[in-house]
Amino acid sequence: MSNTDHPAHKVCWSCKGPVDASALFCDTCNAIQAPGQLDHFKRFGLTPSFVLDIDAIEATYLKQQQLLHPDRFASKSGREQALSSQQAASLNEAFETLKNPVSRAHYMLRLAGIEPEGGEGHTVNDPELLMEAMEMREALHDAADKGTIDAMIKDTRKQARACEADLGDALASNAFDTAKKLTTRLRYLMKMTEEARAKKSRLAAA
Amino acid sequence: MALLKIHEPGETPLPHEDERQIAVGIDLGTTNSVVAISREEKPEVLRDKSGGNAIVPSVVYYGEDTPIVGEAARDHINTDASRVVSSVKRLMGRGLEDVKLVAGTLPYDVEIPEKSETDNGEPMMVRLNVGNRVLTPVEVSADILRALRARAEESLDQPVEKAVITVPAYFDDGARTATKDAAKLAGIEVLRLVNEPTAAALAYGLDNGVEGLYAVYDLGGGTFDISLLKMQKGVFQVKATGGDAALGGDDFDHTIAEYLLAERKEGGASDALDASDAKRLLKTARKVKEGLTDQDAVEVAVALNGVETTHTVTRDVFEAMIAKLVTRTATITEQVLDDADVLPEDVKGVVLVGGSTRVPAVRKAVADLFEQEPLSDIDPDEVVALGAALQAEALTGGSDNLLLDVTPLSLGLETMGGIVEKVIDRNTPIPVSKAQEFTTYQDGQSAMMIHVVQGEREMVDQCRSLARFALTGIPSMAAGAARIRVQFNVDADGLLTVSAREETTGVEQEVAVKPTYGINEIDMANMLRESMIHAREDMEMRLLTEARVEARRNILAVRAAMDADRALLTPEDDQNIADAIAKLETAMAGDDRDVVNEAAEALENASRPFAESRMDSRIRQALAGQNVDEVN
Ligand SMILES: Nc1ncnc2c1ncn2[C@@H]1O[C@H](COP(=O)(O)OP(=O)(O)OP(=O)(O)O)[C@@H](O)[C@H]1O
Ligand SMILES: [Mg+2]
Numbered sequence A: 001m002s003n004t005d006h007p008a009h010k011v012c013w014s015c016k017g018p019v020d021a022s023a024l025f026c027d028t029c030n031a032i033q034a035p036g037q038l039d040h041f042k043r044f045g046l047t048p049s050f051v052l053d054i055d056a057i058e059a060t061y062l063k064q065q066q067l068l069h070p071d072r073f074a075s076k077s078g079r080e081q082a083l084s085s086q087q088a089a090s091l092n093e094a095f096e097t098l099k100n101p102v103s104r105a106h107y108m109l110r111l112a113g114i115e116p117e118g119g120e121g122h123t124v125n126d127p128e129l130l131m132e133a134m135e136m137r138e139a140l141h142d143a144a145d146k147g148t149i150d151a152m153i154k155d156t157r158k159q160a161r162a163c164e165a166d167l168g169d170a171l172a173s174n175a176f177d178t179a180k181k182l183t184t185r186l187r188y189l190m191k192m193t194e195e196a197r198a199k200k201s202r203l204a205a206a
Numbered sequence B: 001m002a003l004l005k006i007h008e009p010g011e012t013p014l015p016h017e018d019e020r021q022i023a024v025g026i027d028l029g030t031t032n033s034v035v036a037i038s039r040e041e042k043p044e045v046l047r048d049k050s051g052g053n054a055i056v057p058s059v060v061y062y063g064e065d066t067p068i069v070g071e072a073a074r075d076h077i078n079t080d081a082s083r084v085v086s087s088v089k090r091l092m093g094r095g096l097e098d099v100k101l102v103a104g105t106l107p108y109d110v111e112i113p114e115k116s117e118t119d120n121g122e123p124m125m126v127r128l129n130v131g132n133r134v135l136t137p138v139e140v141s142a143d144i145l146r147a148l149r150a151r152a153e154e155s156l157d158q159p160v161e162k163a164v165i166t167v168p169a170y171f172d173d174g175a176r177t178a179t180k181d182a183a184k185l186a187g188i189e190v191l192r193l194v195n196e197p198t199a200a201a202l203a204y205g206l207d208n209g210v211e212g213l214y215a216v217y218d219l220g221g222g223t224f225d226i227s228l229l230k231m232q233k234g235v236f237q238v239k240a241t242g243g244d245a246a247l248g249g250d251d252f253d254h255t256i257a258e259y260l261l262a263e264r265k266e267g268g269a270s271d272a273l274d275a276s277d278a279k280r281l282l283k284t285a286r287k288v289k290e291g292l293t294d295q296d297a298v299e300v301a302v303a304l305n306g307v308e309t310t311h312t313v314t315r316d317v318f319e320a321m322i323a324k325l326v327t328r329t330a331t332i333t334e335q336v337l338d339d340a341d342v343l344p345e346d347v348k349g350v351v352l353v354g355g356s357t358r359v360p361a362v363r364k365a366v367a368d369l370f371e372q373e374p375l376s377d378i379d380p381d382e383v384v385a386l387g388a389a390l391q392a393e394a395l396t397g398g399s400d401n402l403l404l405d406v407t408p409l410s411l412g413l414e415t416m417g418g419i420v421e422k423v424i425d426r427n428t429p430i431p432v433s434k435a436q437e438f439t440t441y442q443d444g445q446s447a448m449m450i451h452v453v454q455g456e457r458e459m460v461d462q463c464r465s466l467a468r469f470a471l472t473g474i475p476s477m478a479a480g481a482a483r484i485r486v487q488f489n490v491d492a493d494g495l496l497t498v499s500a501r502e503e504t505t506g507v508e509q510e511v512a513v514k515p516t517y518g519i520n521e522i523d524m525a526n527m528l529r530e531s532m533i534h535a536r537e538d539m540e541m542r543l544l545t546e547a548r549v550e551a552r553r554n555i556l557a558v559r560a561a562m563d564a565d566r567a568l569l570t571p572e573d574d575q576n577i578a579d580a581i582a583k584l585e586t587a588m589a590g591d592d593r594d595v596v597n598e599a600a601e602a603l604e605n606a607s608r609p610f611a612e613s614r615m616d617s618r619i620r621q622a623l624a625g626q627n628v629d630e631v632n
Helices: A054-068 A078-099 A101-111 A127-142 A146-172 A176-205 B071-075 B077-083 B137-156 B173-185 B196-208 B249-266 B275-291 B315-339 B360-370 B383-397 B521-531 B535-564 B571-589 B593-631
Strands: A009-011 A018-020 B023-028 B032-039 B042-045 B059-061 B084-086 B127-130 B133-135 B162-167 B189-195 B212-219 B224-232 B235-244 B297-304 B307-314 B349-353 B402-404 B411-415 B419-424 B432-438 B448-454 B464-471 B484-490 B496-502 B511-513
Touching: A009 B593, A018 B593, A054 A078, A054 B235, A054 B402, A078 A101, A078 B432, A078 B535, A101 A146, A101 A176, A127 A146, A127 A176, A146 A176, A176 B315, B023 B137, B023 B196, B023 B383, B032 B137, B032 B383, B042 B383, B059 B071, B059 B077, B059 B137, B071 B077, B071 B084, B077 B084, B077 B275, B133 B137, B137 B173, B162 B173, B162 B196, B162 B383, B173 B189, B173 B464, B189 B196, B189 B383, B196 B212, B196 B224, B196 B235, B196 B349, B196 B383, B212 B315, B212 B360, B224 B315, B235 B315, B249 B275, B249 B297, B249 B307, B249 B315, B275 B297, B307 B315, B315 B360, B349 B360, B349 B383, B411 B432, B411 B484, B419 B432, B419 B484, B448 B484, B448 B496, B464 B496, B535 B571, B535 B593, B571 B593
Parallel strands: B023 B162, B162 B189, B212 B349, B235 B402
Antiparallel strands: A009 A018, B023 B032, B032 B042, B059 B084, B127 B133, B212 B224, B224 B235, B297 B307, B411 B419, B411 B448, B432 B484, B448 B464, B484 B496, B496 B511
16 A cells, blocks of 8 residues: 555654655745655656657756755755755756666666666677677777777667667567667667767867 | 844844845855845945955965965066965865866966875865965965955945855766855855856846747856756756866966977977976967957067067967867867757857957857857856846845755765766756665675765766765675665755665664865864954854744744644633743844753743644544545
């Protein structure tokens, strides 16, 4: 029963009265509360889904930061300043996690109780993907001019977009094994884009 | 200071004058500093008595008497150069090792410490020999801040103790901490450290009501910053930032100085330089550089070691000399655009900040980079201070505008083999709090070294070391069994705090370290004692203010609860609470912090029964609601 798992209310630290467990502010005394255990989607009033309207989420994010950011509490007590910092940090974490497709997919997998592969130090054992990554890396290594690299970046981004679409489908249908694989692939594609860009700026600097 | 007002019992005291005190904005620059004030979102710079210049050169002369700051100090370069310190911002938060990285001939006489690290493994801060004194960059900055504070107090005719101080966006943790320390020494409470380009964006954006994606390119005397911001109604959101904390007009001066020296050498003159010669030569070089902004060639005479030579520097030669430096800013800018996944044409406008953006070659490079003419209707010298003043007003008086900034550099930990594991990536919005778990790699390992670094490189020794500490007392376990959670917190000033905790056993241990590249606590305390008699009183005042703020919040909260749940209030509790509030208000009107805190505690006790019945009532309601749900 959800009421016993997550108490619906807690004691407000300021007026010592009851306050909703997920409230940002006490509705009696208006004091800022500690961030609760809300999942990142709930923070923005959403249910978990890979396909998101990031602009809409950003609008909510900004509205909430307007209320919670430490700059709003600069003349308040030390305790309120600390809570505001915590709230703003959790809000930042929620937004950053959802904004980036790879971290969003990782987060959704974890919500489903699945440990995504390929976190730092974990090995990836998808020979096809490893092969593909190796080829991309070689091609990048050989690329000697900006035009070639730009073309590579464009191609990788296209692939990433397609991969994202597949990932959305997989997660929507709870096909977690597939989702896990696609997430790893997406991560590789993003990394390649990054490396290609880094090489481009190295070329430009030389 | 205004006399304390006595409040009638029952009347909620308004914030005391001391809590409402005016706050200024300070641009503490490498070359020039500016202080400004904002009222009702109208910021203005504060000028000297004669209503003259807003700019205070960041130069200090340490003669026999109290230090002299500004234009007057700069004049001493010609007569008593060894006692003049300038561009000290370049050394803020830097260890001796870093000083070698600061380009060109050093115009400082740097003291070589006996050891290069403190006992805590923090790199030793640079110290300067100035006349017969040994000074840290923090103390020199504090002298500049004192002068700015004095200017503000004189101009506003009231005490000024609070400020927003700007720092280069690309300043690392050590340099930020050092800046805060300097303010503390100058008796200034820092409301917030704000990044210079962000402050500039605020001033420019508000003034012009702009919306959309803007770039701020800030090339000053010592630092380069490039920030991309999304400006929309009331929110100034930094998307990405980059820069170089040791790249600016000073480096242009150095290249010219080296050029002049080389020419002299060709003509047979010696190129030996002591620190005083270097200062004078750099002053000349700067004149040449600034002249080349409007002229195609500048003629100059250099008199050193009794030999005078004349030289002509053309703009073409100058541009060739600084090409590498300008290209470096372009490369960093491209990286920032990439980080934010933005193309030049997505940028609606480019705001130029900093005196070095007057150099035509720099303007041209920026225009080429963004494929548009940068905006030029801004005073590049004042815009940062104006933004700082706006933010100071926002923090003290409230505002509809909000600055959302990011960390400029990645933060991480040393792992096996000297490899950095990143915990927080650069361009992460702040405040941010992130944890990483580690484990032991030896059976029975009882301690773990935690080494915190900042930077983008993969190897620890290529990053800046911020702090090193040991988590000890880990209970004996097999290798890999311990779970050590290292938590990074970056606050809204961009300052990092790290803590570590072993989590598997009931024994929890926590070590919190604030990296201090600035001054350690003991030195700080000593300096405060020496340089500021009022430090203790200031501290007391701050604690008293905090106690009052807390007490006021307490009263308001209890009153709000009484209004909300009056039905649950027994006449007895009502009376007790009213009495306790009256006593607390009397205590708040006095100036004994302990009395305030005791009275606040008494109010908590008096209102406890009422609070408990409010909780009980809510629980009963919840249970009732649940039963209804179950029946339906
Ligand atoms: N007309 C000019 N032409 C070329 N350079 C100039 C001109 N005017 C000022 N400068 C240079 O601009 C620099 C000072 O700029 P500014 O006052 O913006 O720096 P700052 O704020 O003190 O430094 P920073 O922001 O890096 O800490 C100096 O190097 C100065 O020589
Ligand atoms: Mg500046």
